[in-house]
Amino acid sequence: MTFYLIPKLNYHKPRSLDEALKLLNELEDAKVIAGGTDLIVDIKTGGIKPPKNLVDITFIDELKHIHVDSKSIRIGAATTLQEILESNVLKEQIPVLVEAVSSMGSWHLRNMATIGGNLCNASPAADTAPPLLVLNAEVKLNSVDGERTVPLMKFFTGPKQTVLKPNELMTEIIIPKPPENSGMKFIKLGRRNAHTLSIVAVAALVKVEDERFGDVRIALNAVAPTPIRALKTEKALIGENVSIEVIEEKVKLVAEEVNPITDVRASAEYRREMSVVLTRDAIIESLKNLGFKLEV
Amino acid sequence: MKIKFTLNGELVEVEVPPNMTLLDLLRRKLGVMSVKRGCDRGECGSCTVLVDGKPVYSCLILAPKIEGRSVVTVEYLSKNSELHPVQEAFIEAGAVQCGFCTPAFILTAYALLNRNPNPSEYEVKKAFEGLICRCTGYVKMVEAVLLAAKKLKH
Numbered sequence: 533m534t535f536y537l538i539p540k541l542n543y544h545k546p547r548s549l550d551e552a553l554k555l556l557n558e559l560e561d562a563k564v565i566a567g568g569t570d571l572i573v574d575i576k577t578g579g580i581k582p583p584k585n586l587v588d589i590t591f592i593d594e595l596k597h598i599h600v601d602s603k604s605i606r607i608g609a610a611t612t613l614q615e616i617l618e619s620n621v622l623k624e625q626i627p628v629l630v631e632a633v634s635s636m637g638s639w640h641l642r643n644m645a646t647i648g649g650n651l652c653n654a655s656p657a658a659d660t661a662p663p664l665l666v667l668n669a670e671v672k673l674n675s676v677d678g679e680r681t682v683p684l685m686k687f688f689t690g691p692k693q694t695v696l697k698p699n700e701l702m703t704e705i706i707i708p709k710p711p712e713n714s715g716m717k718f719i720k721l722g723r724r725n726a727h728t729l730s731i732v733a734v735a736a737l738v739k740v741e742d743e744r745f746g747d748v749r750i751a752l753n754a755v756a757p758t759p760i761r762a763l764k765t766e767k768a769l770i771g772e773n774v775s776i777e778v779i780e781e782k783v784k785l786v787a788e789e790v791n792p793i794t795d796v797r798a799s800a801e802y803r804r805e806m807s808v809v810l811t812r813d814a815i816i817e818s819l820k821n822l823g824f825k826l827e828v
Numbered sequence: 829m830k831i832k833f834t835l836n837g838e839l840v841e842v843e844v845p846p847n848m849t850l851l852d853l854l855r856r857k858l859g860v861m862s863v864k865r866g867c868d869r870g871e872c873g874s875c876t877v878l879v880d881g882k883p884v885y886s887c888l889i890l891a892p893k894i895e896g897r898s899v900v901t902v903e904y905l906s907k908n909s910e911l912h913p914v915q916e917a918f919i920e921a922g923a924v925q926c927g928f929c930t931p932a933f934i935l936t937a938y939a940l941l942n943r944n945p946n947p948s949e950y951e952v953k954k955a956f957e958g959l960i961c962r963c964t965g966y967v968k969m970v971e972a973v974l975l976a977a978k979k980l981k982h
Contacts, residue, residue, distance in 0.1 A: 536868050543829065543846035543892040565890075572849075572888045573869050586846075588893060614882070638958020639936070640873060643882040644889070726957035727871075 536576035544587045549594055549674065549703065552587060557676045557699045559585045564701060566590055566610050567644035569637065570653045590646070595703060598622065605707040609648025609671075613660075614639065616647060626707060627821075628663040628716035628735050635659060635720045638727045648702045651687065654694045654758070661688070661759035662735035663718055664705065665751035672704040681706065688758035711747055714739040715822035717814045721806055723797055730754040731798040732806050736814035740822060745769045750811055755790035755803050762789045762811065774819065776826050783812045833894045835860075836904040850886040850894055851875045854901065862902045862931040866960070873959035876932035877901050881943075883936045885958075902931035905938060914938050917976035918969070925963035932959050937973045946977060 544559070546552035556562055563583035565571050567590070574580045589595055595610035600621050607616065613633045616622055623630050636659045637645060650660045651671065661684070669684045673696060684705075687694050696702065710716070716737040722728030732754050739747035748769040750762040765785040772778045792803035816826055832841045835858065844853055851868075854860040854877070866874035868887050875886040878900040905912035914937050917923075924930050933956065940947055940955040947955070952973045953966075961969065 535865075538847040538849070538890075540845070541847050543890060545892065545895065568888055568890070568893070569870060569885075572890070576869055586890070590893070591895075638873070639955050640876060640883045640885050640958040641870065643879075643884050726954075 538572075538575055539582045541583065542585045544585060545591045546587065546589070547591055549592055549701075552589055552592060552701060553674060553676050553699070555585075555587050556701060559587070561585060562587055562698075564589055564652070566646040566649040567612065567641075569641050569645045570649065570655070589701065595648075600625065603709060605709065607647055607705045607707070609651075609702045609704055610646050611648075613637070613642040613645045613647065613650070617642060626663070626667060626710060626716070628666065628718045628737065629660065629707075631718040632659045632663045632720070632733070632735065635718070635722075635728075635733075641727075647705060651684070651705070652694060652696060652702050654688055654690075654692050656691050656756065656758055657730045657733075657754035658759055659720065659730060659733055659753065662733055662751035662753050663716075664707065665759060665761050666716065666735045666737040666749040667707045667710060668749075669708075670706045671702050672706060673700045674703045675700040679703075685761060690757050710737065711739050713822065714747065715818035715820070715824075717817035717821060719810050719814045719817070721810060729797060732792075732803050732810060734807070734810040734814040736811070736818045738815060738818045738822070740774055740819070740824070743774055745772050745774060748815070750786070750814070752786070752790060752807055752811070754797075755792040755807050757791070760789070762786050764789055765811065769815075774824065774826075776816070779812055779815050783808050783815065786811045829892060831892055831895045833896060834898045836900055836907065837898075844891040846890060846892050848891045850877065850889040850891055850899070853891045854886060854899075860901050860903065864928055864931065866928070871960070872929075873932050873936075874929050876935050876959065878935055878939050881939060883939050883955075883958075900935070902934055905934065912938065913979040914941065914973075914976040917972045917979055921968050921972035921975050923965060923968040923972035925961075925965045929959060929961045933961070933969050937969075937976060940973065941977055941980060945980060947973065949974065 562585040565586045595608045597608040599606045718735045720733035737749040748766045753759040768782045790807045792800040794800045864874035866872035870888045
């Protein structure tokens with residue numbers, strides 16, 4: 533039987549955003565905790581240096597919401613993954629995010645884990661990242677000094693690293709409404725079917741105009757130091773005829789865009805190969821969601 | 829620090845060190861031994877409790893987080909000393925082997941049936957995806973939940 537020891541720490545429970553931002557600004561060696569499903573494991577297993585202060589942001593109501601208006605969808609950073617999974621409006625408007633969340637952890641973990649936590653933990657294998665990247669999402673970061681909005685593409689800077697300053701808090705994820713008549717799909721490959729981490733996962737979003745690819749967006753996780761967009765492959769597909777042959781030819785470019793490592797889950801070679809295969813499948817499935825019948 | 833929450837319907841006020849997990853608070857301070865320590869790192873699910881009706885891993889929650897919440901353990905289901913239909917169904921379906929993971933599976937099944945009285949086999953499996961049974965007795969546990977759903981309808 534394993535016992536993990538958690539070193540002594542102070543636990544803060546701000547009830548408002550202002551209070552939380554003041555605490556993050558004033559406290560020495562403070563870390564934000566939301567669901568804790570990554571942070572507590574990291575503290576227990578020595579993955580990070582335990583902080584002196586934890587600031588729990590899940591008592592702040594204004595960080596938990598799903599708002600939809602004519603231009604965008606806004607999700608509070610402390611919204612749980614299970615709340616996202618059960619949201620009918622998200623299922624209808626951005627199914628690619630809901631599909632990704634459905635593949636994450638377990639019911640038990642999703643009841644605790646938050647979307648902001650998944651992004652701020654900045655694992656290269658974060659599963660909310662590929663769908664949010666193809667949706668051109670932005671994240672809102674607040675501090676006592678003010679507020680800034682950063683495209684998610686520019687948020688991650690390396691494994692477990694982001695542009696967040698020590699006194700900053702992610703408060704909202706802002707997702708522009710996807711283009712009309714776009715098809716999307718998330719596909720994840722893990723070592724098993726449930727409660728698993730990605731070997732690689734791909735999100736795709738496609739729009740077809742006059743039988744040709746109009747908009748194509750592709751994002752992958754677990755195959756580079758951060759989740760990435762496959763911009764070269766996207767560019768190669770845009771304007772081309774929609775056919776299996778074209779897709780199979782162009783997705784080969786993905787192998788050049790990824791930069792995977794070998795770890796306990798898979799080898800770099802396997803990840804590179806599967807990046808191509810999953811990208812092909814995600815594009816084909818996105819097209820099927822638009823009603824296209826493709827001959828294989 | 830002092831925290832207040834309800835445990836199986838009763839108000840509890842207790843002094844806890846902020847680095848104590850809910851799992852340790854329940855087992856070591858409050859003597860609730862049905863909540864099991866398995867992996868202690870959010871992988872096995874044996875420490876499952878319900879917080880505000882939702883199954884969570886108590887090994888990943890620091891005690892201060894449950895301030896003002898409702899915590900339910902398997903003891904709550906047979907509070908009036910009669911077995912709950914979910915517990916009866918687990919016995920009738922033969923869904924218990926060594927018993928270590930049983931409280932976690934029963935609580936998860938109870939939470940599932942509270943929100944979805946008529947789950948499909950897939951929905952039961954999806955609800956159980958974060959629970960590990962070392963005896964691998966999953967088939968009968970899924971059957972038990974479907975049987976419990978029938979029992980609860982009558």
